[in-house]
Amino acid sequence: MANEELIYRITRAIYERLGSSADETAVEQLVTDIYRSVEPALAKNGAGSNRMSSPTGPSSFGDAAPGEGSADRLVISVFGMDHPGIVAGVAQILAEAGCSIVDINQTVVQGKFAMVIIANTSGARLSVAELKDHLRAEGEKLGVHIYAQREDLFNAMHRI
Secondary structure, three states: OOHHHHHHHHHHHHHHHHOOOOOHHHHHHHHHHHHHHHHHHHHHOOOOOOOOOOOOOOOOOOOOOOOOOOOOEEEEEEEEEOOOOHHHHHHHHHHHHOOEEEEEEEEEEOOEEEEEEEEEOOOOOOOHHHHHHHHHHHHHHHOEEEEEEEHHHHHHHOOO
């Protein structure tokens, strides 16, 4: 079974038990913890060739094909009222952490700002959890909501 499929099944099982209103951060952490606990058995059985890496370690996904996802990339969503400095504030956090922006799309609709960034975290000087905390804090300063999730987990969770 492909690792993305396993992540999807774990995620679906958690949401079935906890309900669709379950805290996304808690679900992401549970999926990560469960996957890491079964990963050694997958590798031992030869199924670990596309192993998911730790948030700070290398990934074997490289530049992920559409539909897959990488543990070394974050999907960052930003929402709020438009004002100067939002893009710069988020980009500054990523630059200081040693992350690069792989893709970015932003729009303003009737004064409402929305942005999605795909960031490569393979060279990050912070853990994914620390990076998420920095992004959330910057969002509070900027008056916007910032959500960040590993790309592989984002893709698996949004198949549900």
